[in-house]
Amino acid sequence: MRSKYVWMNGQVVPYADATVHLLTPALHYGIAAFEGIRCYATERGPAVFRLRDHMERLVGSAKILGWEELPYSADALIAGCKQTIAANALSECYIRPIIYLAEGGWNLNICGTKPGIGIAVWEWKAYLGEEALARGVRANVSSFARHHPNATMTKAKISGNYVNSFLAKSESSRLGFDEAIMLDPSGFVAECTGENLFIVRKGRIYTSPGAPILEGITRSTLATLAADLGFAVEERPISRDQLYVADEVFVCGTAAEVIGLREIDNRAIGCGATGPVTRALQQAYAKAVAGEHPRSAGWLDYVGLELLADERVKSA
Numbered sequence: 001m002r003s004k005y006v007w008m009n010g011q012v013v014p015y016a017d018a019t020v021h022l023l024t025p026a027l028h029y030g031i032a033a034f035e036g037i038r039c040y041a042t043e044r045g046p047a048v049f050r051l052r053d054h055m056e057r058l059v060g061s062a063k064i065l066g067w068e069e070l071p072y073s074a075d076a077l078i079a080g081c082k083q084t085i086a087a088n089a090l091s092e093c094y095i096r097p098i099i100y101l102a103e104g105g106w107n108l109n110i111c112g113t114k115p116g117i118g119i120a121v122w123e124w125k126a127y128l129g130e131e132a133l134a135r136g137v138r139a140n141v142s143s144f145a146r147h148h149p150n151a152t153m154t155k156a157k158i159s160g161n162y163v164n165s166f167l168a169k170s171e172s173s174r175l176g177f178d179e180a181i182m183l184d185p186s187g188f189v190a191e192c193t194g195e196n197l198f199i200v201r202k203g204r205i206y207t208s209p210g211a212p213i214l215e216g217i218t219r220s221t222l223a224t225l226a227a228d229l230g231f232a233v234e235e236r237p238i239s240r241d242q243l244y245v246a247d248e249v250f251v252c253g254t255a256a257e258v259i260g261l262r263e264i265d266n267r268a269i270g271c272g273a274t275g276p277v278t279r280a281l282q283q284a285y286a287k288a289v290a291g292e293h294p295r296s297a298g299w300l301d302y303v304g305l306e307l308l309a310d311e312r313v314k315s316a
Contacts, residue, residue, distance in 0.1 A: 005087040007080045007119035010072065012087050018118060026100035030160025031110065033061035036254040037095040039085055039121070042291035044302055046091050049254075049289050051078055051301040053217050055097070061156035062099045066110040070099065072117055082303045084119045094124035094255070100159075127194075127255035128178060133282065136262030136274045137178035139192070141240055142168040146182040146190035149212055157214060165193035179251070181243070181264065184212035189238040195251035195259075198222070198233075199243060200277045205233045218252040218285075224295065225284040231277065248275035258282045 006018035026032045035058045039048045055074040062070055072080070081095055102116030128137050144167050147154055152161055164182075172180035172193075181197065184190040190212050191197055196219040198207045205226055207219065223233045243249055247270045249261040258281050260274035274282075287293040291300055 001120075001122045001124070003088045003090070003093075003120065003122050005084060007084040009116055009118070010076075010080075012083060018120070020100070020102070020116070024100070024102060024116075025105040025113070026102070026116075026159070029101065029105065029108070030158070030163070031065065031105060032098055032100035032159035033058060033065055033157055034096060034098040034159060035157060037081070037097070038254055038289070039090065039093045039095060039303070040289045040291075040300075041091040042300065042302075044291060046085055046093075046303040047289075047291060047300040048081060048085070048095065048303070049301075050217050050221065050299050051081060054254075055081075057157065057217065058097055058099065061158060062115065064153045064156040065158060067099075067113075067115055070115060070117070077117070077119070078301070080119050081121075082301075084121050085303050088121055090121060090123065092123065093121040096120045096122075098159075124255070127253075127257075128259050132178070132259050133257075134274060136260035136269075136278075138176075138263040139179040139181050139261050140172050140175060140177045140265050141243075142171060142180040142182050144168040144171065144180075144182060146184050146212055148185040154212055154214060169193040179261070183240065184208075186212075186237075187240075188212075189240065189243065192251050192253075195253035195256045197238075197249065197251050199238060199246040200248035200250075200275065201242075201246050203231070205231050205277065206236055206238060207233065208238055209235045216253055218254055218257070221288070221299070222252050222258065222281055222285065225281055225288065228295070229280055229284065243269070246270065248278050250274075250278040250281070252285075258285050 005012045008018050035054045037054045039046050055077050059074050097119045099115050099117050102114050104113035168180035180193050182190050196216040226233050243264050244267045249269050252258050260278040288295050
């Protein structure tokens with residue numbers, strides 16, 4: 001996860017200087033919002049996938065948390081992402097912008113507090129392992145339920161929300177599984193610890209309704225790509241047992257990309273390997289992020305060769 005430079009509150013600084021104090025309130029209360037974004041190598045140079053959509057969601061998450069004003073706009077943060085990628089001379093990377101509670105808030109009130117903002121980038125390939133793309137992974141239904149929408153804000157990518165994911169993923173790992181599936185407070189399938197979930201049955205694709213989940217940007221990307229391929233995608237409640245009899249189950253997220261679930265709760269899903277619909281979406285997604293798909297033009301934000309050259313001169 002190391003890189004040469006990190007963007008901190010408007011300045012690109014050496015990695016070792018991108019620090020916060022022990023008493024930074026975000027560390028104590030989980031009051032921060034972040035995004036996970038990927039930059040891909042293309043024939044035209046590094047390109048960030050759906051960068052504006054991610055930054056608009058980040059700003060929205062900060063608003064949901066209660067900040068009335070931020071020191072930087074979405075446009076400034078978009079520029080900051082590109083600047084950080086260029087400074088580190090990376091053609092492919094994972095991008096982590098974060099807005100965190102830097103000062104105030106010890107009275108558990110966000111009003112009048114000061115946010116800090118950082119952007120880090122690093123090389124990160126296969127989130128669920130190198131073999132996951134082809135073989136699929138094993139999952140179980142977690143004993144931990146996904147957040148109730150009135151207990152916390154499920155539409156915001158809030159740092160503190162991920163305690164829920166840590167508990168579920170750690171439990172699953174100790175049981176020998178690769179990923180955890182969490183149910184919503186009503187007992188229907190919500191999502192995984194860091195991915196949204198789809199099932200395929202009789203030629204149709206289904207996914208959980210938006211209310212109890214984080215509405216993923218990769219999720220909306222796959223819905224569009226699926227429609228392009230002629231598959232109908234429907235949001236509807238999914239019960240646990242519907243997972244077991246699905247023809248295919250796959251998950252998606254910026255880090256995981258598109259991964260099939262070959263087994264759930266020790267039950268083989270479909271043929272017990274990545275299915276044909278999942279493979280078709282994997283291939284379409286791979287082309288989209290590489291700049292080789294008709295949708296790429298609307299989804300890719302190129303870093304720019306001039307910016308790369310400028311940042312390399314500065315860092316030399």
